[in-house]
Amino acid sequence: MFRNKKILALIPARGGSKTIKLKNLKKIKNKTLIWHTANFIKKTKIFDLSIVSSDNSKIIKEAKKNKLEVIYRPKNLSKDYISDIQVILHALREINASDRFDYIVYLQPTSPIRKVNHLISTLNQVITKKYDGAWSVSSIDKKL
Numbered sequence: 001m002f003r004n005k006k007i008l009a010l011i012p013a014r015g016g017s018k019t020i021k022l023k024n025l026k027k028i029k030n031k032t033l034i035w036h037t038a039n040f041i042k043k044t045k046i047f048d049l050s051i052v053s054s055d056n057s058k059i060i061k062e063a064k065k066n067k068l069e070v071i072y073r074p075k076n077l078s079k080d081y082i083s084d085i086q087v088i089l090h091a092l093r094e095i096n097a098s099d100r101f102d103y104i105v106y107l108q109p110t111s112p113i114r115k116v117n118h119l120i121s122t123l124n125q126v127i128t129k130k131y132d133g134a135w136s137v138s139s140i141d142k143k144l
Helices: 033-044 057-065 084-094 116-128
Strands: 007-012 049-054 069-072 103-106
Touching: 007 033, 007 084, 033 049, 033 057, 033 116, 049 057, 049 084, 057 069, 069 084, 084 103, 103 116
Parallel strands: 007 049, 007 103, 049 069
Antiparallel strands: none
16 A cells, blocks of 8 residues: 555566567566566555566566566457557456556566656655556657
8 A cells, every 4th residue: 555545566568579589588687677677566665466467478487486466468468559558457357356456557677767766756646636647758769
């Protein structure tokens, strides 16, 4: 619980990728991106449930190794064109019906540079100002 709100950490980690095979298992400083996300979750100390949504057995194994719950995501929800909302809705259907959450924090393993104080500050604003949610974005160089 955080400020009397129940919060779910949802980590989307499909196995397929056009460019980098099993990118969610790639390592930074000898730790997988899944590990970095799990470690961030532990540092925050605010989540009531932390789940990895994946279609890949190696990613699922890594998630369990890092004490994360797992939801098996079917292949039809693991394609390039699947939206975040489709992944979120699938996860909500799969978790225990009695589990109701006030907020979902969607933590993509491929964005491992996060700060606990940024998340806490944002959640405080969302709750205090009664926002529906918040989304972090980064500008990128258009010369891709």
